[in-house]
Amino acid sequence: MGVLMSAIGFGIVTASILAVSSVGFTLQFSVTNVFNLSFGSVMTGTGFIAYALNTSGVSIWASMAIGALCGGVISVALNWLIFGRFIRHGISRFGMVIVTIATGLICDNTIQAFVGPTFYAYNAQPGKAFNLAGMLLTGQELIIIVIAAVMMTATHVGLKSTRLGAAMRGLSVNASLARACGVPTRRVVAVAWFASGVMAGIGSVALFLDTSTFAATTGSQFLIMVIAAAVLGGVGSAEGAVVGALVVGLATEITAAYWNPELKDVVAFVVLILVLLVRPQGMFSQLSSERTAVG
Amino acid sequence: MSAATQLYLATVSVYICVNVIASWALDIQFGVTGVLNFSFVVFQAAGAYTAAILSLGPSSSSGGFQRYVGGWRLPFPVPIIGAMVVGAVLAGVVGLVSLRRLRSDYQAMVMLVVSVIATIVAESQTGLVNGVAGISLVANPMVSLIHATRQTQIWIFVLFCVFCMALVGVVMYATVYSPFGRVLRAVRENDRAIEALGRNANRHRMQAFVIGGALAGLSGALLVEFIGAWAPNGWFYPETFVFFTAVIVGGRGSLTGVAVGAALVGVGVQQAVEYLPITLNPSVIASLEWIITGILTLVFLWTRPQGLLPERRRRFPTPWRSDAPELAERSAATKGDERG
Incomplete structure (x- = not known):
């Protein structure tokens, strides 16, 4: 029982970090319909600004907090500079996925060229450390969980009950x-990118605190988990992303506790595929697949 | 020519052949049929590991310093054929999971995830393909086959690679410009229309996927037999992107274009960075290669999305209409505005 509860504790921490990041990813996707594979680079960038x-x-x-604001600015x-222009240029959806990957590679490697292949903390x-019903959590981890809960509530209320x-x-x-109904599209799109960047920033600092060391590739490696959580919940659904994050977070940590820590990510990905x-x-x-990108 | 220069030229030639074969393999999947295969490099790696295991013999034979599954010492062409078979079978399995009824962007994500899973498994299960260290000491098949100097053996292997590339080229031309290739392009352009005409779009995607998987396996086998070693850090998921850039720069769907793109992007960028007049930290050089590759992709997608040598737009006269040539001209003119 002790092993299970502590695994659940770690799972909730991982899920909180994942939830913030994947809600940011999915919110921007649902508004702009751009599958943003440079999200991991924004995470790494803000992580290093915070460093x-x-x-x-x-x-x-x-x-x-400052890193998150910078993340929002970088994202906008x-x-x-790139995504909006390509969309208005009339690029296909395939092309847009490749544009975001290329951007991510450029950003990641520019960061890598400056910080080198070393690890930072x-x-x-x-x-x-607090003992909550068998879950051993540090003060830092509790703050991360609270931040995630506040962010999720704010996103939910913001989406459901404000004009924006x-x-x-x-x-x-x-x-x-x-x-056609008078929504200022460009401005709303910019806000979506800003919010996504802010959440990337919070997610990355929380992640880098949780993993204790990080390098120029950490953000993009984590992006695969973020995508798994977002796709699991159904891309474009903020509630889905939270549930997806919980499933991925708990599945990985319980696997690590009971089976093989090296294979914990694999289990999450297999759950996604299943x-x-x-x-x-x-x-x-609930989004249809017929939408076009908005920039 | 000095031995070093010869080895350098031979290495560049083999890399060009391997990259051209691999980029054609991706072209039939992505360029011709429109499947965004983000796990492409996994099939190349599978081919390389297969060829290594089929030619090295049991893992105890090398003093037990590397561990892997199986291990046979099979004669020359068998490991390469085995690599193609494994590439095709693996493509079939991945295709069964990801090509079913997923949205195209979810498909791409599932394949990305497959690529990451493959790397984690290969790295953590050390008994499978010797983990992070990778498999080494793979012998060039020409060494045991031909009694000659090392130089001659290397050049004969280069000739063999060129022969393989030519063979694949002939097969690709025959496939891509056949009625079958036309169906594949139709799947790319409009899968609903092709299904309305009674074709199973998913089955055709699957066929392209398996053909590409076999050719990717071949490219991996040729490369591992030349360089002698293969490890997970050579096939992290971003490596797939190099082949995507090659296809985009060359011109998706165009075989000559993709061959040019493969030589320019897969080998040219790397060589250009090596010869920079400034001395750079090795890790900065690696980063610079990626940055250049990324910028090339963006520049081409913005200014010339059809690539250097675009796919030919084929026109067919409709013999039962008297105004057929004009009609073809007109429809081609309206279609010319579309972007790829």
Whole structure:
């Protein structure tokens, strides 16, 4: 029982990090219909901005907040410089996937060229450990869980009960109809990219704290897990992404505890493939596959 | 020519042949049929490991310093044929899972995930293909086959690679420009229309996928027999992207174009970076190659999405219409505005 509870504890921490990241990924996808494979690079970039702040004396949580804002700016800049232009240029959906991969590779390797192949670690104390019903969690991990819970609630309320949220949902269902109804498409799209970048930033600092060391490739490696959680829930569905994150997080940590830590990611991916075989659209997605990209 | 120069030229030639074969393999999947195969490099790796295991003999024979499954010492062409078979079978399995009824972007993601799974399994299960260290000491088949100097043996292997590339080229031309190839292109352009005409689009995607898998296996087998070693850090999932860039730069669907793209991107970029007049840290050189590859892709997708040598647009006269040639001209003119 002790092993199971502590595995569930780790699973909830992993799921919190995954949930923030994959909601950011999926929110931007649902509004713009761009499958953004450079999301991992935005994560790495913000992680290193937070590292620069952190090593110059800023506390880790303040670094996370500033890093997240920078992530939002980077994300909007990528859309303004590259993605939006390609979409208005009339690129196909296949082409857009390749554009985001190319952008991600360029960003990752630019970061790598500056920071080198070494590993980095934040200057932060994990804090006192708490025992919650057998789950051993550090103060740091509890703060991560609280941040994730607050972010999820804010996203849910924002999407369901603000005008901006309504505009986003409108764009995700039918972009041209939303535009015809007077939704300022470009502005809403920019907000979606900003929100996605902010969540990438929070997710990356939380991830790098959790893994304790990180390098220039950590963000893009984690992206595969983020995509697994988002696709599992059904891309474009924020609630689905949270459930997907929980499934992936718990599956990986329980595998690590009971079977083989090296294969924990494989189990998560196999779960993803099995779910897609039964429900090809993911668990919660209601989006049609006929939509076109919006930039 | 000095021995070093000869070895350098031979190496570049083999890399060009291998990259051209691999890029054609991806072209029939992605360029011709429109399947975004993000696990492509896995099939190349599967071929390489198969060829290594089929020619090295049991793993105890090399003093037990590397461990892998099976291990046979089979005569020359058998390991290469085995690699093609394994590539095709693996493509069949992955295709069965991912090509079924998934949306095209989910398909791409599933294949990306397959690529990551394959790397994790190969790295963590050390008994399978010797884990992170990879398999080494794979012998060039010409060494035991032909009694000559090392130089001659290497050049004979280069000739063999060129022969394989030519053979694959002939087969590809026969396939891509046949009625079968036309159906594949129709699947790429409009899978609903082709299904309305009574064709099973998924079956055709599967066929292209398996053909590509076999050719990818062949490319891996040739490469491992030349360089002698194969390890997981040579086939991380971004490596697939090099072949995508080759296909995009060359011109998707166009065989000559893709061959040119494969030589330029797969070998040219790397060589160009090596000869930069400034001395750089080795890890910066690797990063620079990726950055150049990424920028090449973006530039081509923006300025010339059809590639250097675009796929020919074929026109067929409709003999039962008297105004047929004009009609073909007109429809070609309207179609010319579409972007690939």
